[in-house]
Each structure stands twice: as C-alpha cells, then as structure tokens.
Amino acid sequence: MTELRGVGIGLGVAHGPIARMAAPLPAPEDSPSTATPEEETARVRDAIAAVARDLETRGETAGGAAQEVLEAQAMMAEDPALEEEVAARLAAGKTAEFAVFDAFASFRDTLSAMGGYLGERAADLDDVAQRVIAHLRGLPAPGVPDPGHPFVLVAKDLAPADTALLDLDKVLALVTTEGGPTSHTAILAREKSIVAIVGVHGAGDLADGETVIVDAAQGTVVTSPSETDIAQVERRKADRAAAAAAPITPGALSDGTPVPLLVNLGKPDGAAAAVELGAEGVGLFRTEFLFLSSAQAPGVEEQTKAYTELLQAFEGKKVVVRALDAGADKPLAFLNDAHEENPALGLRGLRALRASEDILREQLTALANADAATNADLWVMAPMVSTVEETEYFVAIAKEHGIKTAGVMVEVPSLALLADKVLAVADFASIGTNDLTQYTLAADRLLGSVASFQDPWHPAVLQLVKATGDGGRVHGKPVGICGEAAADPLLAVVLVGLGATTLSMAPTALADVRATLLTHSLDDARRIASAALAASDAASARSAAHEAASLPKEIHS
Template sequence: MESVKLRGTGVVSGFAYAPVAWTRPAPVLPTSRGSVAEDDRPAEVARFKAAAETVAERFTQRASAATGVATEVLGATAALARDRGWLRTATKAINAGSTAEVATTDAIDGFIAQFEKLGGVMAERTTDLRDIRNRVIAELLGLPEPGVPQQTSEVILCAEDLAPADTASLDPTFVRALVTRLGGPTSHTAIIARQLGIPCVVAAATLDTVQEGAMLLVDGTSGILTVSPDPEEAQRLVAEDEALRAEVRSWSGPAATADGTHVQVLANVQDGAAARKASASPAEGVGLFRTELCFLTAKTEPSVAEQAGIYGEVFAAFPDSKVVVRTLDAGSDKPVPFANHEEEENPALGVRGIRLGWTNPGIVDRQLDAIAQAAEDNGVEDPWVMAPMIATVDEAFEFAGKCRERNLKPGIMIEVPAAALLADQFLAEVDFFSIGTNDLTQYTMAADRMSSKLATLTDPWQPAVLRLIKMAGDAGTRAGKPVGVCGEAAADPLLACVLIGLGITSLSMATGAIPAVGVQLGKVTMEQCREAAQKIVEARNSRDAKELARTLLS
C-alpha cells in the first residue's frame, strides 16, 4: 500500500510505529427535550446524582492509582465533576421537568460557553467539561465509558482531542504515541505525553482520514505522520529513537555541552510537593515557582504568615540552590477567587499578572512580604523574585524598588514583546530576565495559545519569537546579567540547544523533561549552538526552523 504523509504540530520529540487505535466515541447527545412528571422528578434527580458521583468517583480512583502530573490532572477533573455549580444547575432543571440527560447537557454546555468566553486555560477546560458530560450521559444510558479502549498491544492512540482522564491513565508500554486532530503545543495532552516520554503530535487537521488499524509512523519532532510507511525504514527510526531513550533514562546530570560549557537546568514547580520531587532529580534548583497555583481555590487572600509557610516549603526543598519565585500570575486563564477580577472583553490582554495590583491594592506588597519572610525563615540570603506581564520600564523600576526594600533579587518575565524590544532599558532596572515563551509566542503572533486551529502560529519555533528571544539574550550578555527561559520551549531538546545559542543562560522545565534536554545538550558544542541559532532566526517559518535545527544539531 502506498504511503501517505499527513502533517500536524510536533510537541514531544521521538519516533513511534504501530497500528492506529481510535478512542471510543462519545454517546449521542439527547435531541428530544422530553418531560418528567412531577411525581417522578425526585427519582430522576437521584438517578442523575448517582451517575454524576459514579463518574467523579472513577476519576478519584484513577487519581489515587496514578503518579506525578497525572494525579493532579485526574484529581482536578474529579473536583470539576463534583462542582456544585453545574450539579445545582442540572438539578434545578430536572426539578423543572427536564430529563437527567437533557439537564446534564444543558448545564455543562452553559459552563462551556462561559469558559470559552474567558479564553486561555479556562477555554482549555472545556475539553474536561465535555468529557464529564459524555461520561455522565453514557452512565445514565447504561453505555460503556467513552474514551481510550483497553490497551493490550502496542498502538498509536488517535483522537479528536484527549481529555485528562484519557491521557492521565495511559500505559506507555502499549500506547507508543499520541496524535490528536485538535489541541495545541501547551495542551494537557502534550504535557502528559512529555511526562510519559512518548512522541506526541497535535493539530493534525486531516487525521480523520486515517483508519483504525492502519500502520502509522509518528515523528514527534517534525509533526509528520506517515500512513503505511516502509516497515524496515520505520523500524530503523524507532530503534534509533529507543537507543536515545535508553540514554535519557540513564542520564543523571549535570547538564553541559560536548565542549564542557555548563548549562543551568532548573525545574518548574507549583508547590512544596513538586519541589521535593524535583530536588530528587538532576534539577539544580527552581526556575519557576508558580505561586498562583497554590491559591486557585482560596476564597480569601491568605495572610502573609500563611503565604510564607507555603513558599517556605519550596525554599526548604532546595536549601542551597537557586529558587525563582514568580509573583501572582493570576487573571485571564487563572483567576483566583480572592482577587478582584473585573469583567473584560479580552482578559488575555487585560488585568492579569502584575496588573492585578491595579485593582487589588496591596496584593503585590503583601506577597513580597511573605516571600521575604519565607526566605528569612529558611536562611535564603538572596531570593530571586520575578513579576509577570511587565510591559513598561516604569513598571520594572517600581517592582525592583519594592523587591530591594525587602532584600529580594528583582527580575521580570519577558512575555510582552515590548519588554524584549526594550531589553537593555529593562535590564538597567532589574537583575535578571526569565522568558515565558508560551505567552511571548501568543502575544507576538496574535494567536490564542489554546486554539488548535492556530497551533502552527503558537509554535515557539516561529522565527519572529526566536528573534525576540535573541534580543533579550543579547541584552543579558551586554549587561552581564542572566536570562533564562521557563516556558514549554525549554523542554524541547533541540530548541533548548538553539536557546543557549541565542544567549540564554538557564533553562527551566517540567522535572520529567530534564534528562532528554541534558542528553541533547551533551551531543553538541557551544559553538554549534551559536552557529545554528544565527541561521535559524533567519528561517522563513517554524517548519524550516525545525528542519534546520535537525540538520545542524541532530
């Protein structure tokens, strides 16, 4: 059979070759409104609540059996399945005469519409909501759970999109790669695939043309999918990839190029538990402590003492190492209940990050007080603190002043193109940069990073994004100040080499991604990285940039 090539966006590198297995379809949503007699409504409510709790309990059980990020993802989905908001809305509809199936559909679809309007990460949660809706309806109808079929042999798992319950419960022994028609570079599918160490391609628009059981070769770097490839060639590529994976599994750090140039590789964490896990890895410290993730369910602002206790756990996990604390990056896709979030037409471009202080007086000062207290309690002499969404030099000046009053080392995130364009002026005010490539790409390319239709635009390999990174790196070199990267781009082994060639001095990523980056860095010299970077920033598009990197650095 003649081979056919399809193209998506590669988000986790590597090769895989196996038969295609499609996820099980969702149940057909109710089209008839129906009506429940008043006397039967209590029983209908009970039937609905039992189905919803059954689905939630399955998520909880899977969370307890999972590890790492999968536990967090499944736990969050279980909480969403038990969310009082949608359960209350559905129950009210049933008491008004709706069937349980219709009430479930209407309630969750209403929340999906709200989340889509919010955009960003909240919009991505619509995949979770649809999955919960489909599972509850399947339970009500007595149908099998939709989603991933039981895995008994090696497969390439294909889907329209994958919900957390699907990705978080996969067995990499059998699932050799993930491919979705929707999704983007920062979706949970990519994050889980990276944790599992399997290739992943998203936004493959024509994936629905691939039949169940077809032999498929997945190239997670280029995003190319080959249907019915030459078997010998496919097996050769997979064997070479497996040899590399064995090398990754045995790597223990520290990270350095082939000519001995040390590269500081750090971990992204969200709490003390994640920091303790990272401390057992080759991570040399924490390059991004996402403080807002500690407070996504807090109804009232934690006191300075309470915050200090939380931050202190992360400092304690790395007592003699660099820990970079990011102040609240709340708003837009990560609203925190205790903050005043105004209704906005475009929240991604609104009051978020450091701007939260404009509508919540004192919130930044109190957080800085807590960080300073945590540092003092744990004997940290020079704690690094950075602010997100800084767009003007005046903002950087004001933030730096507040940090220095508390003996904190001030830095800023480079997420807004304005900050990269005026990098020299910003570095005159602060001590370091950390580049958030997810948001920098989104704002540079004017493309929502959660939109699967725009996945090509939100690829950090876009030459325009790399040029902005180069501007920040060059400014750091001139000023003799460190410039790190803490977005998902740092976890891409080939892109990591390009980044250090652009002047980046540290790379921060998910703990599980560190060994693959470390191995790749050890295969190239610093001069190779610099020469490749200079050519890659001149590329025409992200596809050409990736191909150049594979040619020059693989």
C-alpha cells in the same frame, strides 16, 4: 508510504498498529420523560456524583499535574450553576439524559465565548457530560480503546481523564488531530514521557490496525514503514534508553559552556522527584497554588512555611519564584474578580499586585523570611511586566523587603524590545515563551481553534528572545527560559544560541534536553539559531534548524 506532520512532544519515537478513539455517544433525543422530575433529578444527582468521585479517584492515582486537572473537572461536574441549568430542564419534563446533554452544551457554549482559560475548559465539560450520560445509560464511560495489544492511539484530542491514566504498557504513542504544544494533552504527555505528536492534519483518516512510525523528534507520522525503517526506530529507542541511563551531569554544551537545567514547579512536594531527575534548581516556582484555593489571601506565616519547604529541598541551588500571577485564566475574588471583556489584556500579574499592594508586600515578606531560614539562592521575579517603569517599581519594592535578586518575566513583546533598558534595572530576566508567543501572534494559548499559531518556533518570537538575550549580554545579566519551549530539545539549543543562559522545563524533559545540548557547541547553537531566525514561519524555522543541526534524516519512501 505517506508522511503526516504535526508538533512533536520531546524526542521519542515509536511504531505500532493504530487504535482509534471511539466516536462520542450520540446525542439523546428530546422526548418527554416517562418518569417524574423528582425521579429524574435523583438519577442525575447519582450519576454526577459517581462521575465526580471517579474523576477524583483517577486524579489520586495519577498524581502530579493530572490530579489538579481531574480535580478541576470533578468540581466542574458539581458546579451549582450547572446544576440549576439541569434542574430547569428536568422541571420542564425532559429526560435525565437530555437535560444533562442540553444544559452542559449551553454551559459549554458560554465558556467557549469567554475564551482564555475558561474557553479551554469547554472541551473538559464535553468529556464530563459524556461520562454522566454514559452512567445514566448504564454504558462504559467513553475513553481509550483496549484492542488487547500495544497500540498507537489516534484521537481528535484527549480529555484529561483519559490522558492521566493511559496504560503506558499498552499505549506506544499518542497522535491527535487537534491541540498545540501547550495544550493539556501535550503537557500531560510530556509529564508522562509519552511519545506524542499533536495537531496532525490528516490523522483522522488513519485506519485501525494500520502500522505507523510516530517520530516526535521530527514531528511526523509515517505510514506503511519498511522493515529497515522499523529497525532504525528500534536503534533510536535503544540509544535514548542508554542516554537516559547514563550518569546525570550538569547541563552543558559540547564545548563545556554551562547551561544550567532547571525545573518548573507548582508545589513544593514536586521538589524531591525533580532533584532525582537531575534538576539543578528551579527556574519557575508558581505560587498560585497557595492562593487559588483560598477565599482570602494566605497570611505571611502560611506563605513562609510553604516557601521554606521549597527552598530547603534545593539547598545551595538557585530557586526562581514568580510573584503571584493572578488574573486572566486565574481570577481571584480578593484580588481581581471584576468582569473584563478581554482578561488576558487586563488587570493581571504585576498590574493586579500593584492595585492591591498589601498582597505583594506580604508575599515578599514571606519570601524574605524563607530565604533567611535556608541556604538556597532565592531569586524573585514579577509576572506580566510590560514597561521599564514597572520593572523599576518591582525591583525597588523587592529590595525594600530584603529580596537580594529581583527580576522580571518577559512575556510581553514591549519588554523584549526594551530589554537593554529593562536589564539595566533588573537583576535578571526570565522569558515565558507561552505568553510571549500568545501576545506576539495574537493567539490565545488556551484556545484550540488558534493552536496552530501558538508555536514558539515562529521567527517573530525567536527575534524577541534574541533581543532579550542581547540585552542580557550588554549588561552581563542572566536570561532564562521558563516556558514549554525549553522542553523541546532542538529548540532548547536554538534558545541558547539566541542568548539564553539557563533553561527551565518539566522534570521529565531534562534527560532529552541534557543529551541534545551535549551534541552541540556554542558556535553550533548560534549557527542553528541563525538558520531558524532566517525563516519566514514556524514550520520552516523548525526545518531549517533540523537541517543546520544535521539531525538524523527524516524517514522517506
């Protein structure tokens, strides 16, 4: 028996035989085409169109976040700049296959060099290229194997098109050698409630047919398990199923301390499903969906309609809306499309809104209108705030427009370190753990090569969460968590122990987090948090918390 470690997604556990993703298609040879450039061009256009339509169809079938990712891939396949790159190679007499391979590779290298969101999309571009080349060769698209029985899928990483349509009756669990807790694979696995561990070193050496236990709660892949080990897994699966079927109750610790469990949403149409899963409100509503598809900023009327739809779905509940967070990975032509060498450190979030204040004023007006037309409890927060002065600015302008509860996101270490001063001004703070981790450890959260640094368990990140929680306690102000960290059940306990008063997450994570909170008191949470804080790195912080929480022991030989 051996044990491999990675980052577990959720609390799930599964066992079964391994099936590995097939290797990528071999690169086409650079040999002259026997067809005319016109004939090869027609072949490429047909193949790209077929792949784009297939991705769109997969997206419609999958829905949710997967649909957005797949539609973005389809747009990428038909990008005019990429089409020009392919055309240049076809005009030089290259084959359709080589022209696609070489042009996509060149484009991918350009994106990789940009880093950030565009850098992360480089992997998606590789997947699109593979699909187009497979179509040109008359071969099945590369993807998930089908051994004819349920299996544990092992892959370097999964393309969004593969993750979106995994057959959950066949795929028992997912293990990847790359990726981090905020990668697309992790986010989509969490959304689909797939037992998953990402970033597992050594998983590439696992053999097809080998039986393993995939324990997301422990972040371990155990080979050659005994019958006793497998029986324990089955008991844990039954216990989780029973907990999931139990009546939904408000989030709370075992001593009755309330911890409202909220959801992160990107569009109003996800509200009904979130409420059904027990969401007590919205901890992060991303308004970018209204802006990203527009050549110009949407007007007050259009925004009011969308915000009203959201608030009506959460009558009587808290809804925290984030003001437009553009820039970095979400540039907008009408707001901040100027080239920046390092956009993650540039004109983004509130910085961009202050530079185009009319857009901020219109959004605040629309939010106030929606608030007046509904009975939800609207809170509005500014993204990418780094100073007390910025806090004062946003709170003042929000109040001027009739927003009753105005706060800030803590995503930059400077704001956490000044939390006592910030929360003397703001009505609340909400910690975006994805960005806070990125800026604390200087590791782009969308760049796979530094995924190992993108871990919210790192004691440096936890110290900043504690500083923010302490500031909230001093002033009697709420401190929420709205990053992916809140979806990790044990980390959720730690965050409460550090001073978080609410937790917001993907809807599918609610049941696991609710069940885990109920097993610990506030004193327990503070003790577990202290154990994690005393560690020197993310892995030891996670281990210390597990030990302090007296969770089920890991499986050992």
